Amino acid sequence: MEEVWQSIVGDGPFSSYAEFEKKLTEYERVVGCAFAKANASSVEYENKRRKQIIPTEYVYANCTFKCVHFGKPRTLSTGQRKSKRVLPLDCTARFKISFKSGALYVSKKCLEHKYHELVPISSNLLLAESGAQARRQQQKETKKAFKKKQTKAAKKSKLQDASTQTGLTEHSGSCHCGAVKFKVWAPENVDVFECNCSICTKKQNFHFIVPKNNFVLLQGEGNITTYTFNKKLAKHTFCKTCGVQSFYTPRSNQDGIGVMPHCIDFGTIKSVNVKKFDGQNWEDSYAKSNISVYSKE
DSSP states (O other), X not given: OHHHHHHHTOSOOBSSHHHHHHHHHHHHHHHTOOEEEEEEEEHHHHHHHOSSOOXXXXXXXXXXXXXXXXXXXXXXXOSSOTTOOOOTTOOOOEEEEEEETTEEEEEEEEOOOOSSOOOOGGGOGGGSSXXXXXXXXXXXXXXXXXXXXXXXXXXXXXXXXXXXHHTXXXXXXXXXXXXXXXXXXXXSEEEEEEEOSHHHHHHTOEEEEEEGGGEEEEEOGGGEEEEOOTTOOSBEEEEXXXXXXXXXXOSSOTTEEEEOGGGBOTTSOOEEEEEEEOGGXXXXXXXXXXXXXXXXX
């Protein structure tokens, strides 16, 4: 492995980070591995601390790279570094690049991979892109997943706090097969709308309406398909597996969610008050009704 490294990458000097990255990408392709930045000190940061000014083309004053299989088994949002996703293989391959004597050099190198095979890049799912692209994509997806999880947790916490103050009840619901699950905060006694428009008549669309911020999709985002027609304002969403519509976006309440009370788990809805909505004469019925207020916070 050392011979391959020396023939493709070497230990320096490198006249820029771009030169080093190009060689590292070729090494990853040939060997069938991928390295990710574990910790780094940027040139910008170091220039503020040092009297010596490092040219910006070096990007990092020092940076440690570790195999993407580095780390003991754990999942996102656990341990001390909750924002870091690691693969459960505990590989110890790593190296460090540092700026010294006017160039970048490689040091503290360990190229021995453990607990996983080195597979050519063309057939390895982890290395479907070039090494540089794979690193960027991995970091992007990790940050996106973590941010999404944080947003959902914050929204759920906010709703739970609000429900104790406003008297709303937390309801859990799902489609028939359980692929799509959600929570919604609404009163125990709900006003349910029965619409007689063409599609609502076909699918017997009984629903109560809540503001969008009172609804959290727990799972199944990728298992949902959407049907629209005519003005395409109403978004009729269905589970791809069982075909059940447990919620949708009504034409009348674009800032809300229509939830099917029959898809709510038993026990939290105490009573249902059915209200008629004349969907065959939609504009007149909408103007005369107060349906729009149900999606206001």
